[in-house]
Amino acid sequence: MAAQAARWGLAWCSGSLLGGMLHRAPPKVSAMELEVFPEDWERGLAIVAHPDDMEYGAASAVARWTSQGKDIQYVLVTSGEAGISTMAPEVVGPAREEEQRESCRVVGVETVEFLGYRDGLVEHNIALRRDLAGAIRRHTPEVVLSINHRDSWGGPSWNHADHRAVGRAVLDAIRDAANPWLFTDLDHPAWDGAHMAAFGSSTSATHAVDVTDTIELGVESLLCHDLYLRNLGGDMANAGQFLRDNAAATGPTIGVAMAASFEIVRP
Numbered sequence: 001m002a003a004q005a006a007r008w009g010l011a012w013c014s015g016s017l018l019g020g021m022l023h024r025a026p027p028k029v030s031a032m033e034l035e036v037f038p039e040d041w042e043r044g045l046a047i048v049a050h051p052d053d054m055e056y057g058a059a060s061a062v063a064r065w066t067s068q069g070k071d072i073q074y075v076l077v078t079s080g081e082a083g084i085s086t087m088a089p090e091v092v093g094p095a096r097e098e099e100q101r102e103s104c105r106v107v108g109v110e111t112v113e114f115l116g117y118r119d120g121l122v123e124h125n126i127a128l129r130r131d132l133a134g135a136i137r138r139h140t141p142e143v144v145l146s147i148n149h150r151d152s153w154g155g156p157s158w159n160h161a162d163h164r165a166v167g168r169a170v171l172d173a174i175r176d177a178a179n180p181w182l183f184t185d186l187d188h189p190a191w192d193g194a195h196m197a198a199f200g201s202s203t204s205a206t207h208a209v210d211v212t213d214t215i216e217l218g219v220e221s222l223l224c225h226d227l228y229l230r231n232l233g234g235d236m237a238n239a240g241q242f243l244r245d246n247a248a249a250t251g252p253t254i255g256v257a258m259a260a261s262f263e264i265v266r267p
């Protein structure tokens with residue numbers, strides 16, 4: 001059932017290595033059945049908190065979609081500068097931005113923007129909603145992509161504060177962007193064409209995308225985050241195998257070899 005979907009999932013803390021927050025529950029593929037992700041759209045915008053958030057599963061789907069000719073762009077709320085406990089933020093931030101740009105190129109994404117919020121301290125507030133509404137009006141997506149914003153990754157885990165804040169702000173900002181009476185000082189007019197938000201690796205996944213042909217591009221895109229991965233270790237020591245295992249566990253939910261799961265919300 002959908003509520004169980006992706007509970008096998010991914011429990012990493014891509015914004016910060018501090019606090020020993022890496023967890024990964026074992027796959028539970030039985031009794032999972034998801035719908036196939038609709039693909040009757042042309043423009044997508046990924047909005048996530050940190051460099052590498054999209055690369056832990058969703059990027060394989062992005063590679064599929066860009067290969068179909070869809071236009072997908074990324075907005076990063078922070079630069080992930082507080083993500084490595086042994087390295088100074090002023091060094092890490094620019095390095096992780098460049099790794100994100102390279103990661104995006106691998107999956108066919110050319111435009112990457114960084115909003116400059118402080119890593120680890122993102123709040124779901126009016127300022128964030130305004131900036132995200134501005135991004136949505138600027139890029140005019142039909143679909144907004146992000147990652148799990150639920151409280152946990154399933155089981156005894158706790159999701160990162162930035163992921164929770166950004167995900168909820170994304171949902172509000174889609175509605176804000178469509179309202180011509182809100183944020184009237186933004187440079188672009190209201191945009192009401194974003195009809196769907198899709199959160200990768202959610203504990204409440206509803207849909208899945210066949211990534212059998214693009215999983216290796218997804219792996220390559222994750223491996224672009226070399227600085228971060230070198231300082232990670234633990235469950236993430238073999239990032240490629242982690243992605244392949246999770247995609248293989250999700251594939252049967254829609255009857256394919258490899259898949260990426262998403263929770264679709266229609267704000």
Ligand SMILES: [Zn+2]
Pocket residue numbers: 013014015016049050052053160163
């Ligand atoms: Zn993250």
